[in-house]
Amino acid sequence: MKIRITEYLDIDLAAETWCCHGCGQKFGNARDNYKKGLLIAERPLEEVHQPLVTGEQFSFKPDPDYCRLIELYCPNCGALIDNEYLPPGHPLTHDIELDIDALKQKHGI
Amino acid sequence: MTSSYYGRDEEVVQRLRPEPMTAEEEAAQAGIEDIDFDIFRHKMHMIALEGKETTMKLGASTAMRWGDVAFGIFTAQGDLAICATGIYHHAVLGQIPIKYIVKHWRDEPSVGVRDGDAFFYNDPFYGGVHAADMGLAIPVFAGNRLICFVGAAVHTGECGGTEPGGTVQNAKSKYYEGLQMPPIKVGEKYALREDLLNMFAAMNRDPRTMILDLKARLAAARIVQRRILALVNEKGADFVIGALRRVLKVTGEAARQKIAALNDGVYRQPRFLDMVGSEPGLTRINLTVIKKGDRLTLDLTGSSPMLHDKPLNSFFQGLIGLAMVYFCGWFFHDLPANNGLLEAVDWKFPDDSLVNAKGEVSTSLAPVVQSYFAHAMFLCGARMVYSSDPKRAVAAWFSGFAIPIYAGVNQAGEPVADITPEINATGAGGRSDMDGVDGAGAFFATVSDCSDVEATEADRPVVYLFRNFFNGSYGHGKYRGGAGAGIGLMVHHVPWLAMGSMGAGAHFPSTLGLFGGNAVPPTFVQTVDGSNMKALMRANDSPIARSLAEVYSAMNPEQGERKFNDIDMVVRPRLNGDTSYISVSGGGGYGDPIEREPAAVLRDLKFGRTTAWAAQNIYHVVYDPDSLRLDEAATTARRQEVRQHRIARGRPYDEFMAEWRKLTPPKDILKYYGSYPDPEAGFAPQALPKAVNM
Structure with a gap:
């Protein structure tokens, strides 16, 4: 039984695994951080935030000293599962840590 | 004073949840039929709405005229039972000053709480935000029996700080911020004390607005008082007292039921601020939401240290107030908005943290701290609710703060000091089934407006060169964020005007997307001193910029000394004809673009x-x-x-992290962060002693 958790993430409750909602690819233990099962890349900021000014301190593009953009992809279908704007080197966020036992109980598994 | 000392009351600010039911309230419950209770709730909400609308119609400040108004009806113990507002935090936090009044002044012979009294407050320790947010409350008596309190809280644009316009970006302590009044009786026997009004006027750069706003709050409260007394006459005092209490009880029960239906788990979202006032610098607000059974716990452990000589701090109660903006407007959108919701919520704030201000530190920029925290609530909340109710998963609206500030003398020779109303022209976040609404309002003041430009120009010494949707203002996504406003302003009619802006997010985006949606772009202020704009307008032979996109095009004919300023820009004199350009941004994107x-x-x-x-x-x-x-x-x-x-x-997690962990921001921007990346793990970064008195 798969439970929808976010726009792009399911949990297979019986197998206790994270899955891609789009293609069903398994991402690893549902009790762990799903990000460990994804492909990760730092995206050049100017690819996403078009600078409208050149040669100035501010340009509508984040300052890379403060902020980097990390994208997390499904290794099978290339879906963008999520992203994070983080200072350089800051740990990725374990943003969803579900009580799998309670979830299984809720769904009668 | 019946309490023991002249100082802050640390106990009363803890009492954000409903007080224990009194014997009087308990005894009244038996006489309330369900159908009468439903009619009562509706009627009281309409009464509160009349209070809100009246406050708006009579007030003078930007926030009051355009709807950043909270009107509340509070129990005799001070609990918020009914409110009409989108600016829920002011309504919820408004109960602290009232509980203070009940605790300290009701039985104090030199003050007392009597029919016809009026109490004013703007001390941010009790109001929860910053000194520019001011409130007024009155007791409602039926004979000698205290039925309830009613009152309005609104941002008045000026409070006499060392910088004009309500916020002080160079504040080193609370003593830079101007007027900070714990609850004080300003009226008795249905008359305001003119000597006290005179004092308020003397401590404020814009006395006309200060006094008109104060009187607007009182006039609205008196109308609401009349409506409530009419209801008391019809249904009896026991009914009204008991029904106000029942609102809190049923709300708390419903909140716990709603939480119980969500998935148990832990949800996390760090937020990164990129300024500490007038100086750039990185800090972290670290939110963990623990959902277990029918309770939520908000844990701010891991946030950056308190800033001893900077204004970027907030009292913990202010963050709970902003949590209520998310709870009332989104998470518990189908439940009554009152502090009964907090029956289902616990919180944990670390000591020595910018989210738990102590002592004499400044909280002048607390609205920024609180809005960033509220955005973390949006993101944690979306992850929490998507599984059961995906339509309630919404990316954050714009943080709200990219606001021009001004002070001076207007074209009629009257002093003015305020913000512009585009604080209410930001974009909504994208959501699982639609784009964010363009120019939706402010997430913390959803029932608001941004005025017609002509209304603003009528008594402010500026001309809008343009104000329209900016297509570079929002986060992209499967469903994009709503567009915010780009504005161009020119000083007009007067020789000069002090202008600046207040906000954050010039370096690090202030507003994040959801489920892969993009953050909003950074925002900043472009100024042109000595601009040729008036000459261009007179000549009328070259197309001047009519949008921010055109401002940044190569075809822009404007000439002058062009500067690119941080969005947190301390006010400075701008001369007649000087121009400013700002993006008041849009909402975060939702999903893969x-x-x-x-x-x-x-x-x-x-x-x-x-x-x-x-x-x-x-x-x-x-x-x-x-x-x-x-x-x-x-x-x-x-x-x-x-x-x-x-x-x-893409690279596998371990491979990516092995390289990623080697990176760090430059040391100079981590000056106020704490140890990196976990602020609490290492040294206390500041050289100043904990107690400063500057």
Whole structure:
């Protein structure tokens, strides 16, 4: 039984695994951080935030000293599962840590 | 004073949840029929709404005229039972000053609480935000029996600090911030004390607005008092006292039921601020939401240290107030908005943290701290609710703070000091089934407006060169954020005007997307001193910029000393004809941009809501640029290429982290952060002693 958790993430409750909602690819233990099962890349900021000014301190593009953009992809279908704007080197966020036992109980598994 | 000392009451600010039911309230419950209770709730909400509308109609400050108004009806113990507002935090936090009044002044012979009294407050320790947020409350008596309190809280644009316009970006302690009044009786026997009004006027750069706002709050409260007394006459005092209490009880029970239906788990979201006042610098607000059974716990452990000589701090109660903005407006959107909701919520704030201000530190920029925290609530909340109710998962609206501030003398010779109303012109976040609304309002003041520009120009010494949706202001996504406003302002009619702006997010985006949606772009202020704008307008032979996009185009004919300033820009004199350009941004994006319907991208392109650059480089839509006709097959193929490119570019977690962990921000921007990356793990970064008195 798969439970929808976010726009792009399911949990297979019986197998206790994270899955891609789009293609069903398994991402690893549902009790762990799903990000460990994804492909990760730092995206050049100017690819996403078009600078409208050149040669100035501010340009509508984040300052890379403060902020980097990390994208997390499904290794099978290339879906963008999520992203994070983080200072350089800051740990990725374990943003969803579900009580799998309670979830299984809720769904009668 | 019946309490023991002249100092802050640390106990009363803890009492955000409903007080224990009194014997009087308990005894009244038996006489309340369910149908009468439902009618009562509706009627009281309409009464509160009349209070809110009256406050808006009579007030003078920008926030009051355009709807950043909270009107509340509070029990005799001070609990918020009914409110009419989108600015829920002021309503919820408004109960602290009232509980203070009940605790300290009701039985104090030199003060007392009597029919006809009026109490004013703006001390941020009790109001929870900052000194520019001011409130007024009155007791409602039926005979000698105290039935309830009613009152309004609104941001008045000026409070006499060392910088004009309500916030002090160079504040080193609370003593820089101007007027900070714990609850004080300003009226008795149905008359305001003129000597006290005179004092308030003397301590404020814009006395006309200060006094008009104060009187507007009181006038609205008196109308609400009349309506409530009419209800008391009809239904009896026991009924009204008991029903106000029952509102809290049923709300708390419903809140716990609603939470119980969500998935148990832990949800986390760090937020990064990029300024500490007038100085850039990185700090972290670290939110963990623990959902277990029918309770939520908000844990701020891991946030950056308190800033001893900077204004970027907040009292903990202010964050709970902003949590209630999310709870009332989104999470518990179908429940009554009152502090009964907090029956289901616990919180944990670390000591020595910018989210738990102590002592004499400044909280002048607390609204920024609190709005960033509220955004973390949006993101944690979306992850919590999606599984059961995906339509309630919404990316954050713009943080709200990219606000021009001004002070001086207007074209009629009257002093003015305030903010511009575009604080209420920001975009909503994208959501699981639709784009964010363009120019939706402010997430913390959803029932608000941004005024007609002509109304603002009528008594403010500026001319709007333009104000319209800015297509570079929001986060892209499967569902994009709503567009915010780009504005151009020129000093006009007067020799000079002090101008600056207040906000954050010039370096690090203030407003994040959801489930892969993009953050809003950074925002900043472009100023042109000695601008030739008036000459261009007189000559009328060259097209001046009519949008922010045109301001930044190579065709912009404006000349002068152009500067690019941080969005947190301390006020400075601007001369007649000088111009300023600001993006009051939009909402965060929702979902993967290459899943956006190509037709929606082309529709945005047609109406100027997006750019050709974004259509091609973010959304990867292939189309004919002249006819805007979609090439569906080429778009599908292009988007598949993007997916394959992602797979080729991405690295497994361990491999990526091995390189990523080696990076760190430059040391100079971590001066106020605490140890990096976990602020609490190492040294206390500041050289100043904990107690400063500057």
